[in-house]
Amino acid sequence: MDLTKIRNFSIIAHIDHGKSTLADRLLEATGALTDREKSDQYLDKMELEKERGITIKAQAVRLTYKAQDGQTYILNLIDTPGHVDFSYEVSRSLSACEGALLVVDAAQGVEAQTLANVYMAIDQNLEVFPVLNKVDLPSADPHRVCEEIEEIIGIDTSDAIFASAKEGKGIPEILEALVKKIPPPKGNPQGLLQGLIFDSWYDSYQGVIILVRIFEGTVKKGDKIRLMQTGGIYEVNKVGAFSPHPVELQDLAAGEVGFVIAGIKVVEDAKVGDTLTHHHQPAAKALPGYQVVKPMVFSGLYPIDSGEYDALRDALEKLRLNDSAFSFEPENSLALGFGFRCGFLGLLHMEIIQERLEREFNVELITTAPTVVYRVTTVKGEVLNVESANMLPDVQMIQQIEEPFVLASIHVPNEFVGAVLGLCIEKRGIQREIKYLTANRVMIVFELPLNEIVLDFFDRLKSISRGYASLDYDHLDFRTSRLVRLNVLINGDVVDALSLIVHNDKAQYRGRDLVATMKEFIPRQQYEVAIQAAIGNKVIARSTVKALRKDVTAKCYGGDITRKRKLLEKQKAGKKRMKQVGSVELPQEAFLAILKIKE
Numbered sequence: 049m050d051l052t053k054i055r056n057f058s059i060i061a062h063i064d065h066g067k068s069t070l071a072d073r074l075l076e077a078t079g080a081l082t083d084r085e086k087s088d089q090y091l092d093k094m095e096l097e098k099e100r101g102i103t104i105k106a107q108a109v110r111l112t113y114k115a116q117d118g119q120t121y122i123l124n125l126i127d128t129p130g131h132v133d134f135s136y137e138v139s140r141s142l143s144a145c146e147g148a149l150l151v152v153d154a155a156q157g158v159e160a161q162t163l164a165n166v167y168m169a170i171d172q173n174l175e176v177f178p179v180l181n182k183v184d185l186p187s188a189d190p191h192r193v194c195e196e197i198e199e200i201i202g203i204d205t206s207d208a209i210f211a212s213a214k215e216g217k218g219i220p221e222i223l224e225a226l227v228k229k230i231p232p233p234k235g236n237p238q239g240l241l242q243g244l245i246f247d248s249w250y251d252s253y254q255g256v257i258i259l260v261r262i263f264e265g266t267v268k269k270g271d272k273i274r275l276m277q278t279g280g281i282y283e284v285n286k287v288g289a290f291s292p293h294p295v296e297l298q299d300l301a302a303g304e305v306g307f308v309i310a311g312i313k314v315v316e317d318a319k320v321g322d323t324l325t326h327h328h329q330p331a332a333k334a335l336p337g338y339q340v341v342k343p344m345v346f347s348g349l350y351p352i353d354s355g356e357y358d359a360l361r362d363a364l365e366k367l368r369l370n371d372s373a374f375s376f377e378p379e380n381s382l383a384l385g386f387g388f389r390c391g392f393l394g395l396l397h398m399e400i401i402q403e404r405l406e407r408e409f410n411v412e413l414i415t416t417a418p419t420v421v422y423r424v425t426t427v428k429g430e431v432l433n434v435e436s437a438n439m440l441p442d443v444q445m446i447q448q449i450e451e452p453f454v455l456a457s458i459h460v461p462n463e464f465v466g467a468v469l470g471l472c473i474e475k476r477g478i479q480r481e482i483k484y485l486t487a488n489r490v491m492i493v494f495e496l497p498l499n500e501i502v503l504d505f506f507d508r509l510k511s512i513s514r515g516y517a518s519l520d521y522d523h524l525d526f527r528t529s530r531l532v533r534l535n536v537l538i539n540g541d542v543v544d545a546l547s548l549i550v551h552n553d554k555a556q557y558r559g560r561d562l563v564a565t566m567k568e569f570i571p572r573q574q575y576e577v578a579i580q581a582a583i584g585n586k587v588i589a590r591s592t593v594k595a596l597r598k599d600v601t602a603k604c605y606g607g608d609i610t611r612k613r614k615l616l617e618k619q620k621a622g623k624k625r626m627k628q629v630g631s632v633e634l635p636q637e638a639f640l641a642i643l644k645i646k647e
């Protein structure tokens with residue numbers, strides 16, 4: 049393949065600015081999609097993603113485009129996810145490219161993740177060119193947004209393309225610009241093989257499928273390859289590309305992007321970031337890989353029916369095959385029985401996994417409130433990573449507790465600055481910077497404890513800014529903090545799954561608000577339910593759910609048995625997400641009550 053005829057590019061954008069819609073238009077315009085497929089957003093494969101409109105897994109699609117110069121080009125579009133939780137996947141995708149389309153909503157303007165993603169692209173020396181999308185909207189003001197891009201990001205917008213992915217406007221111009229502006233890849237197809245694995249997943253028919261960007265050399269069917277990090281040696285069964293359906297190719301050479309299938313059984317053996325080379329004539333060194341991502345948010349997942357424990361473990365194992373950022377290990381709770389402590393990149397990642405478990409694997413779950421990892425040093429000098437309040441050693445054993453801090457940058461229109469500052473300060477934030485990006489857009493930078501962000505920060509931010517604020521954050525460091533364990537007692541017994549780690553200064557009113565909120569969620573039962581919050585042995589707040597004798601069949605005047613049965617079944621269904629804890633039935637909402645506290 050002639051390298052001058054290849055272009056590798058990504059689309060980067062803030063969430064909802066139209067990246068997936070635009071990608072579909074490009075597929076359509078280059079004839080990659082059939083009519084039936086056009087109705088769906090092809091790149092967002094999983095059902096769940098479609099519903100939420102979020103792209104999770106990076107995908108690479110090969111498009112064939114006949115340009116105005118009469119030449120045919122191969123355009124490899126590497127899709128990137130748009131949410132802050134998945135920024136590591138963005139950087140992975142970008143490293144396989146030479147250029148990126150920067151899609152900015154012409155009505156919304158530059159947002160926090162536009163900036164975060166574009167900086168990643170600039171850091172990797174990609175050629176970035178702006179596309180102003182949604183110009184069909186009455187509120188679109190592409191010229192103003194171009195000024196914003198120049199002022200804030202500092203890239204030239206004189207050739208920016210005004211587009212409407214929805215109406216198909218600007219698509220031919222974008223295809224031409226890809227060919228003219230993005231440099232072709234470099235590399236020697238005769239060189240020693242170096243291919244960067246930028247994605248891998250498990251397929252039940254083919255085994256592990258790896259997506260590679262070849263930087264040097266050529267790989268083809270029958271080759272003996274070696275993965276430089278894990279040392280695994282395999283024989284290549286198939287190479288090819290997605291266009292968007294998988295198409296087998298003769299080979300993949302320097303500059304190309306595609307898939308390799310080589311009888312690899314488990315995803316762990318084909319790690320993202322690893323370098324693929326030939327076994328007999330290996331490259332001298334591996335390509336720079338990626339930083340390993342660590343889960344930052346943890347939560348306990350318990351089957352409602354304890355008989356489903358094995359099914360849950362199987363489901364978690366299957367999910368992990370395709371999502372190395374997700375982790376889990378068995379956990380035992382006095383209240384909830386056997387379950388798993390799972391680690392996620394962030395809150396959205398957590399919600400997605402929970403939903404997939406319930407929907408695709410049919411396991412009903414109780415989820416405990418999300419928490420972050422604390423670093424605890426004991427008086428003996430041991431350092432523990434504490435992922436749940438129950439792992440916290442006794443107070444007298446603790447020398448110090450450190451909590452993770454993030455550097456958060458929030459973009460917001462002028463009028464909401466006061467409210468956002470108030471929120472950040474309330475959340476124990478330390479102000480770093482307030483910068484006027486344009487006359488009406490402000491960037492507020494704060495150091496914030498992650499523990500406050502995983503609670504309700506994002507929702508609060510959205511509501512105080514009427515949806516206009518956008519957030520991006522990076523992990524900073526661990527800092528010593530005065531943290532305590534807050535216990536919740538139900539009818540006098542500590543429910544371990546409800547315990548939390550909170551900041552000492554907030555413990556009092558968090559406790560008070562928590563018991564008040566839980567009271568709203570716990571249905572009346574046959575007897576009174578006392579809810580208490582305590583720090584150590586000291587009870588700091590109490591609320592009571594009054595007793596109620598509830599007999600749903602009472603209305604049925606005894607007679608009609610089918611009606612009676614139906615009602616009972618209905619009641620049973622309504623109880624689905626309840627867990628018997630001691631003598632009390634607790635609904636899922638009670639376990640997440642901490643997220644609902646407004647303070």
Ligand SMILES: Nc1nc2c(ncn2[C@@H]2O[C@H](COP(=O)(O)OP(=O)(O)OP(=O)(O)O)[C@@H](O)[C@H]2O)c(=O)[nH]1
Pocket residue numbers: 061062063064065066067068069070100101102103129130131181182183184185211212213214215
């Ligand atoms: N009016 C208008 N709406 C658009 C246009 N392009 C996309 N949209 C709409 O904007 C919303 C978001 O579009 P997506 O393509 O899902 O956005 P995205 O950036 O891929 O979002 P994520 O995949 O969640 O990161 C959808 O409701 C689209 O229909 C456009 O040109 N004009």
